[in-house]
Amino acid sequence: MNFLDEIKNLKEQIKSKDKFDINFNFDNIVISGMGGSGIVGNIFQEYYTSIPVISIGDYGIPGFVNEKTLFIVVSYSGNTEETLSNVEDAKKKGAHVRAITSGGKLATIVEKSIIIPSGIQPRSALGYMLMPLFNTFAPIDDAIVSQTYGILDDMDKNHSDIKSEAFKIYENSSIPIIYGSKPFKSVAYRWKTQFNENAKTFAFYSYFPELNHNDTMPLKSAYRRDEYLFYAFESDNARINQRIGITEEITGEQFTVVKSPSQDYFSKLFYLIHYADYLTYELALVRNVDPTDVSTIEELKKKLA
Amino acid sequence: MNFLDEIKNLKEQIKSKDKFDINFNFDNIVISGMGGSGIVGNIFQEYYTSIPVISIGDYGIPGFVNEKTLFIVVSYSGNTEETLSNVEDAKKKGAHVRAITSGGKLATIVEKSIIIPSGIQPRSALGYMLMPLFNTFAPIDDAIVSQTYGILDDMDKNHSDIKSEAFKIYENSSIPIIYGSKPFKSVAYRWKTQFNENAKTFAFYSYFPELNHNDTMPLKSAYRRDEYLFYAFESDNARINQRIGITEEITGEQFTVVKSPSQDYFSKLFYLIHYADYLTYELALVRNVDPTDVSTIEELKKKLA
Numbered sequence A, B: 001m002n003f004l005d006e007i008k009n010l011k012e013q014i015k016s017k018d019k020f021d022i023n024f025n026f027d028n029i030v031i032s033g034m035g036g037s038g039i040v041g042n043i044f045q046e047y048y049t050s051i052p053v054i055s056i057g058d059y060g061i062p063g064f065v066n067e068k069t070l071f072i073v074v075s076y077s078g079n080t081e082e083t084l085s086n087v088e089d090a091k092k093k094g095a096h097v098r099a100i101t102s103g104g105k106l107a108t109i110v111e112k113s114i115i116i117p118s119g120i121q122p123r124s125a126l127g128y129m130l131m132p133l134f135n136t137f138a139p140i141d142d143a144i145v146s147q148t149y150g151i152l153d154d155m156d157k158n159h160s161d162i163k164s165e166a167f168k169i170y171e172n173s174s175i176p177i178i179y180g181s182k183p184f185k186s187v188a189y190r191w192k193t194q195f196n197e198n199a200k201t202f203a204f205y206s207y208f209p210e211l212n213h214n215d216t217m218p219l220k221s222a223y224r225r226d227e228y229l230f231y232a233f234e235s236d237n238a239r240i241n242q243r244i245g246i247t248e249e250i251t252g253e254q255f256t257v258v259k260s261p262s263q264d265y266f267s268k269l270f271y272l273i274h275y276a277d278y279l280t281y282e283l284a285l286v287r288n289v290d291p292t293d294v295s296t297i298e299e300l301k302k303k304l305a
Helices: A003-008 A035-047 A081-092 A104-109 A126-137 A142-157 A160-171 A185-199 A216-221 A238-251 A265-287 A295-304 B003-008 B035-047 B081-092 B104-109 B126-137 B142-157 B160-171 B185-199 B216-221 B238-251 B265-287 B295-304
Strands: A028-032 A053-056 A069-075 A096-101 A113-115 A175-180 A204-207 A228-233 A255-258 B028-032 B053-056 B069-075 B096-101 B113-115 B175-181 B204-208 B228-233 B255-258
Touching: A003 A265, A028 A035, A028 A081, A035 A053, A035 A069, A035 A126, A035 A185, A069 A081, A069 A104, A081 A096, A081 A104, A096 A104, A096 A126, A104 A113, A126 A265, A142 A265, A160 A265, A175 A185, A185 A204, A185 A228, A185 A265, A185 B216, A216 A238, A216 B185, A216 B295, A238 A255, A238 B295, A295 B216, A295 B238, B003 B265, B028 B035, B028 B081, B035 B053, B035 B069, B035 B126, B035 B185, B069 B081, B069 B104, B081 B096, B081 B104, B096 B104, B096 B126, B104 B113, B126 B265, B142 B265, B160 B265, B175 B185, B185 B204, B185 B228, B185 B265, B204 B238, B216 B238, B238 B255
Parallel strands: A028 A053, A028 A069, A069 A096, A096 A113, A175 A204, A175 A228, A228 A255, B028 B053, B028 B069, B069 B096, B096 B113, B175 B204, B175 B228, B228 B255
Antiparallel strands: none
16 A cells, blocks of 8 residues: 555544443553554543553553553554563553554554454554554444544545645645644644654644743744644634644734634544645655654664664 | 842742642642643643643633632632633532642632732742642652752853853744643643744744654755754653654754753752753843833733623
8 A cells, every 4th residue: 555545534434333342340550652653542531531541652651550450551563662671561560551552562462353454654654553442442424424534534635735735734844833722732733743753854842721821922023933834723622723823923923723614523533634644645655755754763673782 | 139149049939938828639630721821730730641631721711620620720820810710610519629829819709719919920830830740749849959959040040051052042043842741742842932922033932753644744844944953951751862864864854952961850840941041041140121012912911801
């Protein structure tokens, strides 16, 4: 599958019916993962708050993990050093360990894994990795999935406006700064990492209303302001949209406000994700860099081994 | 108190014996706060993991909050819109609500508040706001507090090397990027916000090992690489230090590695915090901007009111 086909595959992935079979009680969920796999826990943690869900991306696990913890590890490759070290630690504490992976060592050390299709870039498998969490804990209505499929498909067929934006970023060598807001703060981070990995550019993120307590100052009076290009996600919360407008007004900076064609959580989530897939892919092409190339990351892993 | 005296006051703040009197059982702690007050929950959450601690900085509270939740709100002014809205929500859910504040509306709506000295910038009151959490849940040995006092006092007396660094940032109009690592990821964020508020410059942050899964690509091949200046915190974890070195080696970027003179958690925490206090203060002076000025943030609050 070439990289464009991987991007287009997202709409198929959201139809996944994979789910965990959980037949025990637990007090909290810890979700562990790094990079393109780690975003899965961040997205889910922001949405599902009925019990404490803690997303981690690091060596070492929280002290509270015990036999009342459902410990879900997400690693597309199944060979992520940090994540594998978490499995050992969680088992020692008696936690119920489950995995989402395409294989690797992880599939051999965690019995009850959900095995997803292999052979694509981890960051292109976000739908495969995320759906088991929704399906298990917060199922999405079929009608909403169908609607989302349509929205993604429309973008697959035509995203010329996004391509123009990518060209604008390229022309000015702009650094994108993405301002998310709940429940899509983690999606702003996804945008950042897609710029990093696909387009090989720096990118940064923050969120409303937090940024109104700090970034608002440099937005008005920093040096190098013209080198940045700002994105903000339109919110369901009128107060957040008001903050976006007032921040523009008093700092003089213009934000590109990204608006989803639909308002339910699920389709908005994947619309925003897909938008960045294309924006960063098109930026890679116009910059003449290979969007699939992550050789520097691979080189680092080899040197660490 | 002028701003330099506020900075120097930090060493006195860590001697605070303020603590909560908690005579009930709870399953989890939620700590709510924004900006210079919000960092308190982030720092504590990273350190204290014996039970789930969730730090939030937003409108709305997690669904799991109930009568088994200890809900601690931190707002230096006591008038932060987002934080005040959390208090109402938490009370409705039956949570035990406590506050750390210098006054404002918060002191009137939360009975059992810890009242800290007023009259300084919220970001200068970090010691006052943080100590009640340590004192209540994870007391720090007096000898460690004394040692930390000495380390901060030394920096108050002489930080000419940090002043030189600030000048280097100014000379090149550099944008600082700070790479933290556990348990000081939140301190990297504190650095960012101190650059924003004191020096009115952009600044960004990430952490090891996560950044090895994304930022590593632009570090090697982005445009505008020369415009950034990188900081990394030396870690207790040899694997993290190895990652810092290998990342420098394969990307060709140099990081300024910040090393604490002592290795225990508490003194390292405040050493790193104080380092950024001075770095951003000196940068403000050489840029000829007022480090206390947060008029743009205040203007925004007025327009929102």
